[in-house]
Amino acid sequence: xxELSYAEALRECLRQVMREDPDVFMIGEDIGVYGGxxxxxxxxxxxxxxxxxxxxxxxxxxxxxxxxxxxxxxxRPVGEIQFMDFVTLSMEQLVLQAAKIRFxxxxxxxxxxxxxxxxxxxxxxxxxxxxxxxxxxxxxxGLKVVMxxxxxxxKGLLRAAIYDDNPVIFVEHKLLYKTRxxxxxxxxxxxxxxxxxxxxxxxxxxxxxxIMVSRALEAADLLAEEGIELExxxxxxxxxxxxxxxxxxxxxxxxxxxVHEAVKTGGFGGEVASRIVESEAFDYLEAPVRRLAxxxxxxPYNRTLEYHAVPQVENIVAEARRLxxxxx
Amino acid sequence: MTDQTxxxxxxxxLQQWGHEPAVELLKRMLLIRAxxxxxxxxxxxxxxxxxxHLSIGQEASAVGASFALKRGDYLLNHHRGxxxxxxxxxxxxxxxxxxxxxxxxxxxxxxxxxxxxxxxxNNLGANGIVGGGIPIAVGVxxxxxxxxxxxxxxxxxxxxxxxxxxxHESLNMASIWDLPIIFYCENNQYAMxxxxxxxxxxxxxxxxxxxxxxxxxxxDGNDLFAVYQAVKDAAERARAGRGxxxxxxxxxxxxxxxxxxxxxxxxxxxxxxxxxxxxIRRYAQALALDDQELENLRAQARERIEQALAxxxxxxxxxxxxxxxxxxx
Ligand SMILES: Cc1ncc(C[n+]2csc(CCOP(=O)(O)OP(=O)(O)O)c2C)c(N)n1
Ligand SMILES: [Mg+2]
Numbered sequence: 334x335x336e337l338s339y340a341e342a343l344r345e346c347l348r349q350v351m352r353e354d355p356d357v358f359m360i361g362e363d364i365g366v367y368g369g370x371x372x373x374x375x376x377x378x379x380x381x382x383x384x385x386x387x388x389x390x391x392x393x394x395x396x397x398x399x400x401x402x403x404x405x406x407x408x409r410p411v412g413e414i415q416f417m418d419f420v421t422l423s424m425e426q427l428v429l430q431a432a433k434i435r436f437x438x439x440x441x442x443x444x445x446x447x448x449x450x451x452x453x454x455x456x457x458x459x460x461x462x463x464x465x466x467x468x469x470x471x472x473x474x475g476l477k478v479v480m481x482x483x484x485x486x487x488k489g490l491l492r493a494a495i496y497d498d499n500p501v502i503f504v505e506h507k508l509l510y511k512t513r514x515x516x517x518x519x520x521x522x523x524x525x526x527x528x529x530x531x532x533x534x535x536x537x538x539x540x541x542x543x544i545m546v547s548r549a550l551e552a553a554d555l556l557a558e559e560g561i562e563l564e565x566x567x568x569x570x571x572x573x574x575x576x577x578x579x580x581x582x583x584x585x586x587x588x589x590x591x592v593h594e595a596v597k598t599g600g601f602g603g604e605v606a607s608r609i610v611e612s613e614a615f616d617y618l619e620a621p622v623r624r625l626a627x628x629x630x631x632x633p634y635n636r637t638l639e640y641h642a643v644p645q646v647e648n649i650v651a652e653a654r655r656l657x658x659x660x661x
Numbered sequence: 662m663t664d665q666t667x668x669x670x671x672x673x674x675l676q677q678w679g680h681e682p683a684v685e686l687l688k689r690m691l692l693i694r695a696x697x698x699x700x701x702x703x704x705x706x707x708x709x710x711x712x713x714h715l716s717i718g719q720e721a722s723a724v725g726a727s728f729a730l731k732r733g734d735y736l737l738n739h740h741r742g743x744x745x746x747x748x749x750x751x752x753x754x755x756x757x758x759x760x761x762x763x764x765x766x767x768x769x770x771x772x773x774x775x776x777x778x779x780x781x782x783n784n785l786g787a788n789g790i791v792g793g794g795i796p797i798a799v800g801v802x803x804x805x806x807x808x809x810x811x812x813x814x815x816x817x818x819x820x821x822x823x824x825x826x827x828x829h830e831s832l833n834m835a836s837i838w839d840l841p842i843i844f845y846c847e848n849n850q851y852a853m854x855x856x857x858x859x860x861x862x863x864x865x866x867x868x869x870x871x872x873x874x875x876x877x878x879x880x881d882g883n884d885l886f887a888v889y890q891a892v893k894d895a896a897e898r899a900r901a902g903r904g905x906x907x908x909x910x911x912x913x914x915x916x917x918x919x920x921x922x923x924x925x926x927x928x929x930x931x932x933x934x935x936x937x938x939x940x941i942r943r944y945a946q947a948l949a950l951d952d953q954e955l956e957n958l959r960a961q962a963r964e965r966i967e968q969a970l971a972x973x974x975x976x977x978x979x980x981x982x983x984x985x986x987x988x989x990x
Contacts, residue, residue, distance in 0.1 A: 366926045367854035390824035390860040391791045391852055419790070422825070457711025459773045461789030630988050634773030635762035636710045638984050 337516040339509045340373050342484035343449075346491040347374065347411065349520040351381055354409065357495060358385040360399055361413030370415045371451055371510050397423035397448065401431050401500070404446040409495055414450040417504065418464040423448070431500040432475030447494045449503040453544060453594055454632040454643055456507050463632035463639075465595035467542075470502045471571050471604065477501040477525060478571040482546035484514040486569055489523030497525060506544045506594075526573035530582065534562030536657050538582040540605050541565060541592040545644060549592055552649035561657050571601055579605070580612045587619035588656050594643045597626035621661060625652045669886045671947035683948055684958075686728060686885065690720040690941050691962035693744040696753065699966045700743070700760065700774070704920055710762060713774045714741040718883075718915035721940030722847050723748040725888030726815060726910070730896055735783045735801050735814035737794035740775045741847075741914070742787035745817055749784050751777075757969040763976040770979045771987065783812075791852075792818060792825030795844070799831045802840030802905070813899040815843040815892070821852025823866050832907065836873040841899035843892060844907045847882060849914040854926040870907040882910030883940040886947070913938070 337345065351357050358381075359374060365388040368375030378386040389396055393414060400410040414420045420427070427448070435442050454463035470478045477499050481487040487505070494501040531546060532553055541549040546567045553563040564582050568574055583589045589609050591602035602624035609615070609622050627643045655661050675683050697715045704713065716723065723744035727736075738745040746756060751767070759766025759777050767777050778786030785801065788794040798816035805812045822828060823846055835842045846866050850857055863869070870877025876898070880887040888910055895906035913935035917924050924932075945955045 363854045365854070367922075368925075370853075370921075388855060388859075390855065391821040392824050392826070394826055422790075457709075457773070459711065459776055459789065460771075461775070461793075628985065630985060633771045633979075633984070634711065634768075634776070635770035635979050637981060638762075638770070638979055639710075641981050641984055 334515045335518060336513045337484050338511050338513050339484045339487050339505070340371060340511070342488040342516045343373050343491055343505070344375065344377065345516070346488045346520075347377060348380065350492060350495050351377070351385065353520070356407065357409045357411060358387065359411045359413065360387040360389060360396060362389055362391055362396075362415050364388060364413050369413060371507065373449070373510070374413070393419050393422035394426055397426035397431070400446040400448060401426060401434070401444055404444045404500070405434065405442060410446045411495060412446060412448045414448060416462050417450040417452040417466055418461050420448070420450055420466065427470075427476065427500070427502070428473050432473045436475060443498050444500050445498045447491070447501045447503050449505060451505045451507045451510070453506045453508060454639055457634065457636060457639065459634040460631035465593070465627065467502070467504050467571060468595055468599060468601045471601055475500070476572065478504065479525060479569070480504045480543045480571060481569060482509070482543050482567050484512065484516045486523050486529075488516055489521050490525070490569060492520060493522045493525050501525075504543065508544055512547070523569070525570045526575050527570070528566050528568045528575040528578045530564065530566050530578055532563060532565040534564040534586070536562045536586055537564065537588045537590060537653055538579065538586045539563050539565045539590050539592060539649070539653070540579055541567060542571070542601065543594065545592045545594060548644065548646050549649055551646045552653060555646070555650050556653055561653060563653060568605075574604075574608075576608050576612065579609065580614045583609055583614035584617045587617050589618075589622045590625060590652060590656055591622070592625045592644055592649060594627050596629050597624055598629050600624070600626050602626050620656050620659065623652065623656060623661065625649060668881065668884060669890050671886050674886050674889065675948070686724050687941070687944055687948060688958060688962065689724045689748055690944065691959050692753065692965060693720045693723065693747045694941060695959070695962040695966040696743055696747060696756070699970060709760070711773055712919040712921065714919050715916040716741045716744040716914070718935065718940070719847060719849060719912045720744055721885040721944060722882040722888055722910045722912050725885040726817070726845055726892045729889045729892035730813065730815060733783065734812050734896075735785055736817070737785045737798050737801070737814065738787050738817040739791070739794060739819060739822065740787060740789055741819065742777065742817075743774070746777050746779070746784060746787065749779070749782060751779050751782065751784065753965060753969040754972040757966070757973040758976050761973045761976075762978070763973055764979040765973075765976040769987070792822040792827045794818060795822065795825075795831045796827050798842050798844070799834050799840060802835055802842040803838065805841050806838070811900055813841040813843060813896050815845050817845045817847060819852060820846060820848040820850070820857045820866060821855065821860065822846070823869065824860055832870070832873040832875065832905070835905040836875045839902060839904035842905040843895040843899065844905060845892065846907065846909045847912060848909050849912050851914060851918070851927070853918045853922070856926070865909060867907050867909040875905050875907060877907040877909070879909040879911060882912030883938050883943060885940065885944050912940075
């Protein structure tokens, strides 16, 4: 089976889509000759030229606006925000324009674009280059939010996002770019709005996003040795969110833990937990639904503090033991 | 309007400053150079977490600007900020400790290379967000004006930052309120891989000042005397209540943007040509120092950095139990 890195999988998708559809182009900072801060667009300028791989000045509101305007008039832009942190400078365009244009205009306009951005800590980049802000976008009707955790899903979800007729916030993770996995060569799609059960188990349902999926899988291996079996579900798209497999799983296991890197308070975990307790799974719960998430703090520079600021494998193991053991 | 300052005559300044203070400025530049060369070395040895942005080749800009200001003035700077911080008179031990993420560092190991501040010395901090400090300078200027002190604030940013909306909002507000701000743009020719000539369609960034009705001046950022004079003029104007100035210092970044930069966007010859315009050598020549004297001072600076490193390496890591400290007042 052919393996690619997460970054290579994204690049392969971009290459395939840009070959087949002249309406697709990329726009962002240092995406041309530099190849993007994390190398996702490396080499694409050689094939598609500077008119379709557009380097911009450092102007994040401008990048978002350029995507919106081009999308409104028939193109399918793929914008890149160099680090998710800097999308804070694009917020007005995304929240008040992109998300609302279709609705305000009576459902007559379309704004089909993707804005890609790397989130997450673990690289020593400190407080202004390590944000995980996906929950902000989940809170804005009109935007879709995608968070792939594997090279396979990165490629298929990006294709779905580009051909979706809505603005899509596509959240990548810095630590995932170099991770490798099986990626088919054909131009396949992973549809938006399909959660995926990545491991089956009977004791505890773990809903994990992005980098936390692989950490949960590692935790599951360790726990399996003690006879605790995790069922792990990766929602893959936060909006639209496919709750069905999650609810079915909780009915089976009676316990649920939501794990994400973003800070706990106001995070996406609260949304998942609420939907579980609002669902028919409520009657099956044998324990409180719990969240394991980043500490409510900015990401520190110091390596050890940075490590402890977000969930690690051992935290997932400990939390799962407590939930299954009835200690909380 | 843009006003190209003539290259000043070094002798006038040297007489005015005296020999010792003039040599001090050279020592500062050498300290910055030695600090950053050590930083590079530590990175190569795998001793540093994260990335860093080196200002090697831009030392005259940092030291000349800082020397033109007074104790009590405010500094806001950016990601390529080690030089500004050292020029401001910061303690190199505490800087190195911060760099290594130690509890004894300026920011207790929380900030790191990109976020060194020294609030007690009115160094209001480096910024990881391009253009992030520029609007803050408006607030600092406003506060100076409201408190009716004699202070000024200098905000240092790159050519790339001049293309953020925040730059434009800030210059306009500073102008209409006559705020005591020096908008100091270090034009080092590139914003990461983006050459300034492709990102900006005017010859000098300082020309933008005219849109806001404030003076704009472009100087040779590798000429310490020229930088000093431009910032001094701007500070005097600001202290006299006549408002902000946009100063553009033209210089060059010798190293890659950050540690992951392969520099595919520029030619080696271009880098080499600029390296011939080394601001440190140029200043040493103005002081009439011979090579041996310069090398002696260079060795002293390196020795000081070794001491700082020893301090930093022997300093404790922050305790994990303190992780949640310092978020709210
Ligand atoms: C808002 C924002 N956008 C992008 C970046 C990523 N970034 C960091 S430094 C930099 C280039 C800055 O260029 P310039 O302002 O000229 O300063 P220089 O690095 O040349 O000193 C970029 C794109 C950032 N930190 N913040
Ligand atoms: Mg620059």
